[in-house]
Amino acid sequence: MKASLHPSRTVALLFLAVIVVGTLLLMLPYASADGQSASLLTAAFTAVSAVCVTGLVVVDTGSYWSTFGQWVILLLFQFGGFGMMTLATLLGLMVNRSFRLRTKLVAQVESHSLGLGDITSVAKLVLVVTLGMEALITALLTLRLHVGYGLPWDQAAWSGLFHAVSAFNNAGFSIHADSLMGYAGDSLILTPVMAAIIIGGIGFPVLQDLRNRLRDPRHWSLHTKLTLSGTVLLLLGGFLVMLLAEWSNPRTLGAMTLDDKLLSAAFASVSARTAGFNSIDIGALTHESWAVHYFLMFIGGGSAGTAGGVKITTVAVLVLLVVAEIRGRSDTEAFGRRVSDSAQRQAITVLVLGSAMVVLGTLVILRNTEIPTDQVIFEVISAFGTVGLSTGITADLPPSSQWMLTLLMFAGRVGTITLATSLALGEHRMPYRYPEEHPIVG
Template sequence: MKSLLHPSQSVALAFLLAIVAGTLLLMLPQAQADGVSAPWLTALFTAVSAVCVTGLVVVDTGTYWSTFGQWTIMVLFQIGGFGMMTAATLLGLMVNRSLRLRSKLISQVETHTLGLGDVSSVARLVFGVTLSMELAVTLLLTLRLHLAYDLPWGEAAWSGLFHAVSAFNNAGFSIHPDSLVRYASDAMILLPVMMAIVVGGIGFPVLHDLRAKRRDSRHWSLHTKLTLLASGILLLGGFLVLLVFEWKNPATLGPMTLPDKLLSAAFASVSARTAGFNSVDIGALTHESWALHYFLMFVGGGSAGTAGGVKVTTVAILALLVIAEIRGRSDSEAFGRRVSASAQRQAITVLVLGSALVVFGTIAILRCTDLPTDKVIFEVISAFGTVGLSTGITADLPPFGQLMLTLLMYVGRVGTITLAASLALGERRMPFRYPEEHPIVG
């Protein structure tokens, strides 16, 4: 029987149902530390932020919510991360399935991409990566918190588990009011968290490629190569730029020792790509560093992973298109492969629509508040990119502003992958073509 819903619509609906269930659970008196029902907007905002693995909050997670409430939040962002990771991978496979058999087989032979498989095998692979990484980081954090900070085993284990799951799912939630600022000089805390963020956000197709063909990078798919190259450039570039602009900032890196400066700058560069943790005060960053965060948060991480944003492959494809145009070539090429015209059109569509949403959200929130424009832009991009970093104005926004952020979080999390899948699945050849003209550009 044919499904009544498009696959991308099913994903969007599943996330919406998870948000509704999470909101109702967080409105229970047992979820609030004081034993009273949380306001509907607070519960809704928190549920959306958790399911969409964003990390923006209007109340302090560690003190406002009870143990039951915190467990609910953790389960929600685990579902949001694992569900999107699985759904994005399966949608990618469905896109391949929509191709003609001959084209599909040629593509798989030439690029060695992920095969079709079945739903259960894909889900098992994603589950294995998720479970192993989260358990490993939980163990490392638990041991460090107990041995170095004298936390009781139970408290250390809970903190380690919460932050490990949050990091792998790029959720950015923390049970500490200062996020991870208290651990700014502790590499044994920040490095495992960074590892979980990168592995979770790089995308499952890349992890599959690395595992299946780790001995010979020549057989990696173009997607894997572009993702790794673009991610490396963004991480290194963000690290260097943050060092330059924050080196003497007395409110961030200024008072730190050289090793701590390097550690915090690296952590900030990694976290800005949709993780949402911070080891320095985001509100105290220079305006140049805020501008860098605008870009990093908007780009986000890898496709079919736990990260948000328009994705690094989208930006990489557009960069290749620009390079080809400058060089006067008709094809965009990289690593001995040609990027398809349909992938270029999809990348342009995702980027344009994402930019339009950021502009619309910024204007809408500026209409209802007198907060500084640069802080509002930061908040809007953080919500759309499902990052969770904030300059500290989230709780100060009026109800309309908070509702706008919930919409941006939902669209930013679900919209990019479902839009890309819809474009690919809906692509069809027209039986005719109109005469061509060349409008003046520039």
């Protein structure tokens, strides 16, 4: 009898297969604007970045790739966002109810925030949310680009569609060489994009919980409460730091009006949470702003959503653990609920392994390039957190470093989810326990 693959391995293999197909399609002469076949590295890097909804590029998306190539990229990050949101939700259901995956998944989380019957039900609900939001944002952007910028309807519609799908999936791909810098002061462009980024990155379990209990926050799940509170704190914190650090910087916010400064700082804070768009020059930011980007990019967004990073709930659980330890509490608690010991161990494992990946990637790239360390760290965290922001060094990195970034993107997108699921599903009670001893810590 053949042993069945672990669900988390199946997810990784599925995404790897899509990356291979995407790479082959992007290597076709039709995919390039000049009719020449793209190199393996260029095609593979772009395919990985798209499927892993990162947005890092080694060539300009709008000028290097043909319309066919851009459609391939759009479909790749649509699959990457929709597919990972669906699969991560299903894997989360498996963890919460500890059931087996065979032909169907029948489950309901204890909080009843996800009243889902089977795979088809999950996929349909995610599909409705995805296509509904993308259609709305596409319409808003198309109308603005046609009326406000005089673009013909076909060009406005294509640009609106591409950026709407990219925003909702937190992909960060743009057909403009300067991303969204040309719209830095346009709230009618940046606000819909921010809305798509936040809704796509907050996670489907949270959206479903809000849908069922929008007027009854007392009965929201602990996951929803941690995700929403963490999101608000990170967005406000990032906004304030960006505003203060860049207020007088003539290369970013310094020359803007007050309204434009507020809008651009807010957009930078939202986008740093794994979206990858930028309305100001990332390479011109102060070191303080780079530092807050490190933090925001590494944490990322909500679980089972389109965002990357180690996830808000991971960091929230660890913060609660620290608070409980400082206060001398034996239990880690929040919102009248106790966080399980297994969730705490899983959070520690994800954070430690994520940090190790960032350190390893940084060391490998530093060994092969003379680029300043702070820019390399920015690039590595952006890749691992599947953010896509860059200080402008991606195309200048040697091939070995670019391959390293592809590994980081794949590990950051697929690895954290499959790792967390493997840890949860692989948990089992031992028939014995060793005598307890307390080593000296600190």
